[in-house]
Amino acid sequence: MATPTPCERVCFDVFEADLRSGELRKRGVKIKLHHQPFQVLTMLLEHPGEVVTREELKSKLWPFDTFVDFDVGLNSAVKKLRDALGDSAQIPRYVETLSRRGYRFIGSLGDASSSRGEHALGVPGRVVAEQSAAASEGVVTEVPAVSGVSRRWTLWTAAGVLAGLLVLLVGFDVGSWREKLLARATPVHIRSIAVLPLENLSGDPAQEYFTDGMTDALVTELAQISSLRVISRTSVMRYKGTRKPLPDIAKELNVDGIVEGSVVQSAERVRVNAQLIEAATDRHLWASMYERSPGDVVILQSEVARAIAKAIQVQLTPQEQARLAQAQSVDPQAYEFYLRGRYFWNKRTEAALRKSIDYFRQAIQREPNYALAYAGMADAYIVRGDLSREEQCSKAKAMARVALQMDEGLAEAHNALAMCLFSSDWDWVGAEREFQRAIALDPNYAWAHQWYGQFQHAMGRQNWAAEVKRAGELDPLSLVIAGGGWYIESGQYDLAIDITRKKLELDPNYAGAYLALGRLYTLKGMYQEAIAQLQKGVDLSGGAPESLSALGYTYGVSRKRNEALKILHQLTLLSKRRYVPRYQIALVYVGLGEKDRAFDWLQKAVADHSIPLVFLRSAKEMASLRSDPRYAELLSRIGLPQ
Template identity: 55%
Template structure:
């Protein structure tokens, strides 16, 4: 709907006619891209807008086919600030688009009466940026933004009209857009809003639309365009070469911050403008947020020394009080001020920060910054913060924030962007109260990369202050403690975490290379040692002989804690290795407790602590911890799988089956969930279902020996002894080229009923500290051995607490 300005004159010959099943009711606008009518959809009983394209725009059926394909792509733009495209059709040679009918007035109508109040400019500008951001995420650029293409509904909602039509219509018409920009009539109503690169015929991108937004904001703020030249040749020259006059010269009451936003949009070079509509949106929202009044300027006359000393003491007290109230340490702000929260936020999701560098190779940096902010906020016990695994699934999503918040069960969302340019980092974040979609706060920060750790803490403190959460004095100390880090070391650490988070053997090994590089660049970088410990732990659990992983994990974790005892990650890694390799149960529990004390929101800490309790038979505690981990990381496949695993170890098989099935529904390609679902089926006597689940897991995981052994046990118990014997042969074959746990071999012999061989292989498993042996006390497959003295002696050597 290019415009919905009603036109006078004689009745139009199209009125009352049917185009398809749309009856034309009135002409409501016209422009270079066609005539617009209000029509009634006689199938769906609703009013729509029909844009009838100029005759000859689409020369043949091939052109119509291309146009339809692109028009239907526009139809996928579903946003409350963008006019919806419903359909494209042809009747008797007349081509027309069917679009959402939007009552109201155009922004042209509003600004024709003069400048708008700043509050209204910000309200409309924010909606315009929101719509653009949604379209740009789908790689759709408007190309023809102007007040005539912006409509304001009776309830104050701004709608962007004709989205993408400049691209759709002009390629099919005879006259090229850029070829005729100096011809007065060819650019009527459009030239004043065109960016310099658009005038020069250069490729356009989202920053072209941002220039147009600057022109629209300028016009709303001042009542006139930035450039007033009458001839189009002179106007084009001004856009290309002259700086826009600051709007404050024309309207002195414009705030400096709004003027700054407008002029940044109007930069001649795209690189100097906002790099995305989302970045511009954050500045508009930050300006819309209430700001505190500046302190009264102190008198400059000299004072007696005693008065000066008193004043300094008062300043110190006020400063300390400001810190306590600002961070709500101990909840004192709420108690002293008795202030009602503007929006209660006790749970939070930090969505993936947008990478503004336009370099896909920099995604690891944006991911690392996201994870770092999550980690800092997780240190606050009173705040539930969703973990990295779950939030990363929303990268590039078009879901509304209230829907995301509902899926993650949070009431607050943080979103933003990060841009790295050399050794400078700029991060912009905003806080949204998700149920109401109210934007509470936004801020931008720029620091040298060397001070990145302090920046992450600063962002977390600012968010904690805005949501008015209680921060204990100990948490306050942890949030303000940050050291400088070598930029190359930090970059290597982020790359290491990026590969570690892939959760594959190749990923773990590659992460070790980067963690080692980080340590070489900065030998006192504790996080790099903690990352190394995590990598060695999971290699020792899933990929290599335990003796090749766990001792190295312990060494790295202890080194990390020598440097920084407050690292929850390092305490968790040390506990994992102590439990699984040393069978030091009391030492491991001490480390898990310290980790959770330091970072109550660390999902991995709760996850691994649950797997500490289960082997001991402390099932209620295990269930409580694993469900807390899921609350913090609700979309994590491994945590959801291990929720069911903990149920299975507690012999709650029906409950386990239900949860395993839910995890499989989350991602049918997650092999571990299929394998453990098979274990649950087996304990229920559902052998056919069990073997099918195991074979599905094998198809997904390859020659995973734990899965192969599980299949062998089930086949043996089901009486298929020959098939079970073949599994033993397969494990023998695999052992010639990779580590095969002796525990896995013992499990197959138990399925065959051969207790002697099972005990022989369990003894070997004990010597090698095999991972599966950790569950010897509770694994139901080992029940036939529980009365055997040799098995009881093995359990004693594993140091299980009595």
Template identity: 45%
Template sequence: MSSEPEQHPKVEIGHVLTMDVVEYSTLLITEQTRVMGELTSIVKNTERFQRGESEGNLVRIPTGDGMALVFFDDPQAPIECAMEIAGALKSHPEIGLRMGIHSGPVNAVVDVSDRANVAGAGIDMAQRVMDCGDAGHILLSKRVADDLAPFPRWNPLLHELGECEVKHGRKISLVNFYTDEIGNPALPQKCVAHGTKRTGDKISRPWPRDIAFIGTVILGIVIFTPVVFRIASRTGASSKTSKSARSSISVNTKSIAVLPFENLSRDPDNAYFADGIQEEILTRLSKIADLKVISRTSTQRYKGTPTNLLEIAKQLGVAHILEGTVQKAADQVRVNVQLINAQTDSHLWAEKFDRNLADIFAVESEIATKIADTLQTKLSGSEQKAIAARPTKNSEAHQLYLKGRYFLKKRTEEGLKKSIEFFNQAIDKDSGYALAYSGLADSNMYLLRLGFLRGVSRKETDERAKAAATKALELDDNLAEAHTSLALVKMEYEWDWTGSEREFQRAIQLDPGFAEAHHQYSHYLTAMGRSSESLTESLRALELDPLSLVLNAHLAWHYLYARQYDQAIQQCQKASELDRNYPETAEFRGLAYEQKGMYQEAIAELQTAINLSGGSPHMKAELGHAYAIAGETTQALDILNELKRGSTETHISSYDIAVIHVGLGRKERALEALENAYQERSEWLRYVRVDPRLDPLRGDPRFEKLADQIVPPDVK
């Protein structure tokens, strides 16, 4: 193979973030090494860097006193990354960093070390933009600012600086980006020196026609130009354009959110039916790989709220919205739906269906097919079959199943037990109803996971979940939900790691838009110590379900177990913006503070989590560990004794007891408790390889033997 460079190298549009440390050359060599190491760590730990790295849409170029990041998937990526970096640097005031952003042409080159790299006018211009700034500045070229200006998220933060003179007398138009928390609002000294008059004006929005033109051009470049560059660690990997790559200026046209259907029935008890029809249409659509479908958890937030469709579409990252109403009377049902282009607020399609209840599956299939046709999505033969499926011929069984799903979503002890009753009744009506068995498996798994085990053992509940999932797959091996349920049983109780991963991967293959499968698979990958893959799956789940409290909080948890504690705390802040009273957000923030040695902050957060949760024993054990390592032994022992007393009334995991003993430095008692947890098949033991609180035990032969029994080295 010839090593000569191409005559006409491929040119792409790169979205470039450059940065350097101000007065770096004045630092001592040892200080330069420390500062650059700290900066590199901060950059690599940002969510936006990791997403670009995992998708293969990022190149990092060291520049001696800084670096350049070239993103190929999203014009917003550089500013998102810059915000994360600036936020992390608030705890490192000794690092005076300035940043510059520009989008422009770049091309592949081979550097002096014979490695693939990039160069071009896009990088040169970003460097010039950055050179105009002082410490703390985040400066943008006018081109980038104009691209960001139409979006409410960015527009208030863009402040025009006018022109600044750079090398060879050339002038460039600059925009300063800052918030109340990050950035530098001062006029850059270079602009002052060249007589730039600061306007402070916000960037005006281009006319809609201009926006459409810019979006079309950039989207065309992003979608139709293959991404040929990779970070050095991925050099040689197979080149493919990420399916998720898209321009944020022109939203993916093959994307949709199905909003909650309004129940127009006179009987409010029919709410379960309207909810069920919405969910089943959404589920059919999610099986289409060519279509991005937002999960129900996120869309449910808009139930009964005034519909500013453009704002909803922006929040969910979609181009289209499906609205609907359902009216049920006896054995008759009326479904009204309308498909709307949220960007233009234009109705693309609307239809009314008056049918018998027995025909409801045909209605759902018609709606899904019409949406797929309207949005010009590609349907494989298996996808056509999936959206046309008729899960049962028994209308009564179907309504009982919908009631089961309705109560399953409540996630309360009473709701879960009611859901089991309804799923069993549905199975009595139709013993071949695979989805009802899948729902039964899910209900039993949540009883296990949430600890609602009054009068029943963990083993019995696990066996019920496994039997139901297995039966569902015997009836229909193409149910992603059942494969996910079986994967959870194998992961959480049986520790069958190979079998669990196989089931997760099959579920995602069958239903690429099933956020829960991606989310639970990320937990599996965390347990295996595959943190980079885990974060990728967690981010994919969040893309499909962006307003889910659980997914937003659990992304923080994945950062925590990847030992990226600052990122975990930042993500907890994002989750808090959705709901400040969600207990797991305070819990995960407390655990991250603990690992950073901020014990009093950790104790305060964990106390908040316990109060918000209604007294979770698991969170109390976490607080006991925090007290122990903070040297507050009396409080730790009080919690330990409280949990032991409570174990006579409810299940207390021996894993939680072990964690407190570890904090107290009681190694033998901790190991004894972990061995008890092994006998209990505690769900928390799957993280035995990665839980940072167990670090004091690592290397002990007794601990390592136990860990090998749970997660054998050859399966990681």
């Protein structure tokens, strides 16, 4: 049997929709509503209480051969419909959004007396022609209207019955109705959020860098809000291109809310559609579209962040309000260079880092006062493993300080400066000051928490693990952050191995995880397993000095002397082509048990300011040297607490 469908007039609340003429009236007054929004309303009214999918709406609104940005067009049509109805995506009365599925009409279809004021007795208030399977025989059933008096009596009677039923449903919580009916009255409680990768709707894959950059920027803007936990870019980017249900993603990231949306870029305009979903209920709390010229895209990002903060009723400090409001226009070409720089910076290969520095440099040439580009270059130099630590940090510090002269509130620049003061200059007081300033400016900056935790570990403080674990909460799917070092410290190697294996589940080709596993198996005395893991790390890293050194150390302690000596020879040859930290050579000699040579190279490492030296006090591999007076002398030269 065919489903009856309205084909004439439908009334709800104070509105009357004439489905034949395509007209919408409010209290009898015609409201201007374009054809496409009215078509959306028609489909929803034809299926009240049912989900109408986005695909069904697209098919209705646009023929198959139409070339248009369907998502943006549909979002626009729904927004215009809601505007006409005075409806809201956050607290819908008529049109409810179901995340990643479609829309549903949730209003009550009923009497039309309030839509045109008070009708005269006997005048039809709602005439709906229902066409059933009998229509093939020419039979049309018309539902007659009731008189005004009878109608009012019927309404009061129905209202009494419904009220009594509602009391029973809520009182006895039949079918969890109490929870459902009271859900809308419950205040929004979102204190943690993830911004999923925005979709690139430009149709040009080459614009992915721009869309990813917009995601990154929105994460950064929201991360400045101290009362909100914001998941870092690294973790959210793992959901790029996936179609997992939002509640599942929220559970994996342990957040209350999800932001998703899309970006369309042209030469003249940038348009961003964004929406906020409550994870537990899959309910839309806020949605909006923003459009600006490319030069004002930074202002657009701040507007979106402020709107989200307002939607979730989060408290902003005066400093945070000022920070979000002070965004300024930027040269579009400079901003594009900056986004390309960040895009390659996030890849973290040596070739990609060189590209990122080149793009940051072009951004600075285009706009010499672009503080973010200087901060980006500082970040890039810090992770350049092919440079000596002196060269890395001299350039990184110079860029960070220029950035801070232009904008003292850049957490990235403070963090880059802090890492150099910590790992290269051994300026403990200055490093701690800069780490704390970075975290104060951006409480959700995972790398600031990670590096500050490492600093505290080097200083011998007991609470260092809490800082690193905080970084892990902010970036739960990071391959590098929160690797379980606290378990290594306490000798709980199996628990550290479990964490490392989970990293490998995220990326089976991550060389750092094999390096970590190899080290852990070595500490457990499982040398055969350690060598197998370390060899994988060497292969995947392209023979990086750190991986080679760890393999050489394990060969040494497992009494494979010839193999360890071969690693030393490789490191010597490699040092003629690129920078090899002196510490890595010293480590192989420690494994071989040649203390004098180990101390000789550790002395050279001190002169070289090799990064691992800041952890010398607690390094497990150095246990055989600690009783030697030369070890205490090294700690004294570095300035580490003993």
